[in-house]
Each structure stands twice: as structure tokens, then as C-alpha cells.
Amino acid sequence: MIRIKNLFVAAFALMLTLPASAVDKDGNFILVIDPGHGGKDPGAVNGKSQEKTINLNIALKMGKLIEQNCKNVKVIYTRKTDVFVELYKRADIANKAGADMFISVHTNSAKNKSAYGAETYLLGVEENRANANLNAALEENKAILLENDYQTHYEGYDPNSPESMIIFQFMQNEYQKESLKMASFNQNRMTGNAKRHDRGVHQAGYLVLWKSTMPSILIELGFISNDNECKYLTSQKGIDEMGQSLYLAFKDYLEYYNKEAEKAVPVSQAIGNDRESTKELPVYKVQFMSLKNPLKQNDKRLKAYDNVSYYTEGGMCKYTCGDTTDYAEVQNTKKEVQKKYKDAFVIAVYQGKKISVKEAMEIASKIK
Numbered sequence: 405m406i407r408i409k410n411l412f413v414a415a416f417a418l419m420l421t422l423p424a425s426a427v428d429k430d431g432n433f434i435l436v437i438d439p440g441h442g443g444k445d446p447g448a449v450n451g452k453s454q455e456k457t458i459n460l461n462i463a464l465k466m467g468k469l470i471e472q473n474c475k476n477v478k479v480i481y482t483r484k485t486d487v488f489v490e491l492y493k494r495a496d497i498a499n500k501a502g503a504d505m506f507i508s509v510h511t512n513s514a515k516n517k518s519a520y521g522a523e524t525y526l527l528g529v530e531e532n533r534a535n536a537n538l539n540a541a542l543e544e545n546k547a548i549l550l551e552n553d554y555q556t557h558y559e560g561y562d563p564n565s566p567e568s569m570i571i572f573q574f575m576q577n578e579y580q581k582e583s584l585k586m587a588s589f590n591q592n593r594m595t596g597n598a599k600r601h602d603r604g605v606h607q608a609g610y611l612v613l614w615k616s617t618m619p620s621i622l623i624e625l626g627f628i629s630n631d632n633e634c635k636y637l638t639s640q641k642g643i644d645e646m647g648q649s650l651y652l653a654f655k656d657y658l659e660y661y662n663k664e665a666e667k668a669v670p671v672s673q674a675i676g677n678d679r680e681s682t683k684e685l686p687v688y689k690v691q692f693m694s695l696k697n698p699l700k701q702n703d704k705r706l707k708a709y710d711n712v713s714y715y716t717e718g719g720m721c722k723y724t725c726g727d728t729t730d731y732a733e734v735q736n737t738k739k740e741v742q743k744k745y746k747d748a749f750v751i752a753v754y755q756g757k758k759i760s761v762k763e764a765m766e767i768a769s770k771i772k
Contacts, residue, residue, distance in 0.1 A: 432478040433658065435470065436498035438508040438612065439463035439481070440622075443488025448513030450628045455511040456486065458637045462625060463509040465647025470654055477658070495615030502704065505586060505657070506620040508612050509650070511637060513629040520630045521601030522594040525622040526583040527614060528607030582619035585660060590623060590653040597652060598645040600626060623650070664702065685771055686764035688734035689724035692741050692748040696720060709741065715758070724751065731765065 439460040441447035447455025460483070467479045480501050482494040498506040512523070587605045595602040603624075613620045625646055626633040636642040689711075698714060698721045699706055706712045709725035716722070726737040734750050741748040752764030759767075 432476050433505075433661070434478045434480065434501055434503045435654065436480045436482065436501060436503040436506045437463050437467050438494050438498075438506065439483055440508055440510040440612075442483050442486055445488055448511060448628045450513075450631070450634045453628060453634050453638050455513070455628055458511045458625065458628065459509045460484075460486065461643045462637070462646045462650065465643055466509075466650040466654070469648060469651035473651075474655065474658060491612045492615050494612055495617075498620075499615075499617050503616075503618050504661075504704075505582075505654075506613075506616045506618055507586075507590075507650070507654070508610070508620070508622040510622060510624050512624040512627045514627055515629075517629055517631070519627050520633050521603040522591070522598075522626050523603035523624045524587040524591045524594075524605050525608050525610060525613070525624070526580070526587050526605070527610065527620065528580070579619040583621055586619060586653070586657045587621045589656040589660075590621060590650065593649040593653040593656070594623075594625075594646070596649075598649040600646075685729040686752050686754040686759065686767050688726070688728055688731055688761070688764065689751050689753065690726045690734060690738045690741050690748050691722055691724045691751050692745040693723040694720045695723070699723075708744070709737075717758070729768070731761075731768075 439456070439462075441456035441459060443456075445456065447459065449455065463481070464484065467481060470477055471479050480497065480503070482497050483489050494508070495506070512519075584605070591602065591605050594600045608622075610622050613622055626637050628634045628637065637646065690709075692709075693705070696719075705723075711727040712723060712725045714721045714723045725741065726734055728734050728737075738748055738750055750761055752759050752761045754764060754767060
């Protein structure tokens with residue numbers, strides 16, 4: 405019997421305990437590309453053609469174009485060769501990397517051999533296409549049957565039972581807006597640049613998206629079960645056109661992402677603007693990062709700690725976190741920050757000016 409209650413609890417717990425993003429020290433946008441299936445899992449098959457190979461070829465083409473043409477983007481692959489990677493590990497790779505976007509590349513299949521066209525999915529439930537989306541997701545999710553102890557990793561989810569999909573009715577994806585934006589860009593490029601038949605953007609319960617904690621989409625490039633589409637997707641022409649389409653879609657999203665960031669209000673630009681300037685006691689902060697240019701307001705590094713701001717010194721933007729008059733408290737903050745920034749250290753501010761920690765402690769002892 406399906407553990408529906410456990411599934412709901414697991415989904416709700418996931419929403420409440422999303423891990424903090426890893427920090428890329430160079431400020432790169434982190435993209436994880438996931439070529440579906442691989443190794444002992446061929447995915448859908450048509451004669452000698454296998455989905456896993458189509459997915460990998462087009463994903464690598466996309467990634468190569470991004471690496472060559474997109475500055476400040478770090479591309480990570482869940483696989484670059486014909487190996488088997490469990491679904492939960494694919495999402496885990498993205499989660500541990502602190503990815504800004506997760507794109508899973510797949511190829512569709514249907515009993516109706518005339519079915520054709522490309523579509524893009526994000527996580528969720530779509531009532532007006534429930535049956536079609538349910539079947540597509542169930543087929544992709546069956547890959548977990550090749551995993552050891554899949555019941556434990558997926559909280560009792562049974563890919564052979566439509567009842568398991570009830571879990572996704574309770575999911576509230578906080579990255580829905582960004583995922584939909586990326587999905588829309590992707591669908592526009594596949595149909596516009598690669599001239600694929602447009603099957604639209606939809607929502608469905610894909611396990612690989614459920615486990616990811618960032619904007620995520622799953623692409624169905626076309627139908628391997630359709631002989632004409634299979635021939636196209638396995639040809640060099642198809643690999644080049646589809647790979648370029650996915651690359652251009654990501655560029656579209658990156659442009660949107662950067663424009664949204666530019667709308668944000670910059671953080672405090674000088675120590676003198678912080679609240680400690682009105683205090684009598686010196687304030688301690690933890691300095692953890694120094695950059696040539698200030699970060700954009702929506703940069704994830706600004707959200708990693710409390711009271712993050714920066715001051716300028718020597719032509720550099722120096723970022724701090726924490727804001728306390730208690731030296732013992734700032735030491736605890738430093739220990740926490742040093743888990744990611746080993747060189748983090750304590751600074752002191754008094755009446756809007758940076759002073760030495762020793763001097764701050766002397767001032768504090770006289771006031772107290």
C-alpha cells in the first residue's frame with residue numbers, strides 16, 4: 405500500500421528545510437545540466453536508437469555552447485558519459501552545488517507512433533492535462549526501479565501507481581515564476597529555432613524536479629517512438645539545432661535574470677550608513693568577502709547571513725555580516741561563517757568609522 409501520508413509529510417518537510425545555497429566564490433551563475441537516463445537505464449528505445457544517447461548528445465552540445473559564450477556561468481553535468489545516475493543523486497548534485505538553475509534533458513515516447521513535437525515541464529499539477537502529464541511523468545519516474553532501495557530514497561513512492569502522484573498536489577514550488585520563465589524561453593526556442601512542433605509548457609510530477617531546490621525544468625526534446633523525429637534527433641543536424649536552441653533559451657533566461665537583478669536597490673555602501681553610527685558602544689561584524697564590484701541585490705551570497713552589507717576600502721567592496729556589541733556573539737558568528745569562508749575575520753566599527761578590534765574593546769570597557 406502506498407504511504408500517501410508519509411509522502412505528504414516528506415514533501416512538506418522538504419519545503420520547510422530547503423538547504424542553504426552553496427556559495428560560488430567567483431560569483432558565477434551555476435547551471436546544472438542533467439542528461440536523462442544512462443548506463444543500464446536506456447530510457448525509451450526505437451530499434452537501435454536509445455533515449456539516453458539522444459539526451460547526452462544534445463545536453464553536451466548545449467553545455468559546450470554555454471561554456472564558450474556565457475561569461476560568469478559555471479556548467480555542471482550530472483553525467484558526461486554513458487553511466488547510470490540515480491534520480492535523487494541528480495538533484496543532489498544540483499543542491500550541493502547551490503545551483504541557480506537545473507535543466508533535465510529527456511526524449512519522449514508514446515504508444516501512438518504518430519505523436520510528435522517538443523514540450524517543457526515544470527513541477528506541479530495541471531488539471532486540464534492531468535492524464536497526459538501523469539503518463540509522461542510515470543514513465544520517466546520508472547527509472548527509480550533500477551535503483552537499490554528506491555522505497556527509502558523516495559519515501560515510498562511507487563512509479564507503477566498513479567495514486568503516488570497525489571504528493572504533487574500538495575507541493576508549492578517557491579521557484580515557480582523562474583521555472584516557468586525558463587520553460588517558456590525553452591519552448592519558444594525549440595519551436596522557433598529548431599522548428600519543432602509546439603506541444604507547450606506544462607506541469608507534472610517528475611521526481612527529478614521534486615528533489616531539486618532551485619528553478620528547474622524538464623525538457624522533452626521530441627518522440628523517439630516517431631520514426632521521423634527519432635531520425636532527426638539522432639542526426640548531427642538535430643543535435644546541433646536542438647543543442648543550440650537550448651543554449652539560446654538559457655541565454656534568454658540569463659538576460660532576464662540580469663535585468664531583474666539590475667532593478668534591485670543596492671545594499672548599504674558605506675559603514676557610516678549602518679545603524680551602529682548612532683550607538684555609543686562599538687559594533688563588531690564579520691568580514692567574509694572582498695570584491696572589486698558590488699553584488700546585485702538578489703545575489704544569493706547576500707542572503708546567506710544576517711545583516712549583510714558592505715563598505716568600500718582601497719577600491720574594494722568589503723562584505724560583512726552580523727551586527728552586535730557583544731564580542732562573544734561575533735566570535736560565534738565568525739565560526740559559523742568560516743565553514744564557507746575560511747579567511748573570515750572580525751572587524752569593529754565605532755561612530756561610523758572602522759577601528760581595530762583591540763581599540764573597540766578598550767572603548768567598550770570604559771563605557772561599561
